Amino acid sequence: MEGTVKFFNQKKGFGFVHGDDEKDYFVHFTALPQGVFLRDNDRVSFDPVEGDRGLKAENVQLLQKGSDRESTEDEQPEDKEAEEESDEEPEDESEEEEEPESE
Numbered sequence: 001m002e003g004t005v006k007f008f009n010q011k012k013g014f015g016f017v018h019g020d021d022e023k024d025y026f027v028h029f030t031a032l033p034q035g036v037f038l039r040d041n042d043r044v045s046f047d048p049v050e051g052d053r054g055l056k057a058e059n060v061q062l063l064q065k066g067s068d069r070e071s072t073e074d075e076q077p078e079d080k081e082a083e084e085e086s087d088e089e090p091e092d093e094s095e096e097e098e099e100p101e102s103e
Helices: 066-073 075-102
Strands: 002-009 014-019 024-028 043-051 054-064
Touching: 002 024, 014 043, 014 054, 024 043, 054 066
Parallel strands: 024 054
Antiparallel strands: 002 014, 002 043, 014 024, 043 054
């Protein structure tokens, strides 16, 4: 199964993964390969397991860093929208204001 790291506290060594099945899974650092650290919004694959206290993620593998996902998914659409808004809105507003005054 795949999911996204909801949060991970590196000092305490645990956090939660939001699975593609819309459920949250507890993840402990012992479920990660040695040398792998999770951060918020990282994309991971894992084995869902029913533990003593609820759902857990085991055999967690990092698929994509959250920072890489944010730069490719979030920045481009926002930049395009911001450019369009900044170019169009002032012109539209000024035209609308001038027309009623000239009549």
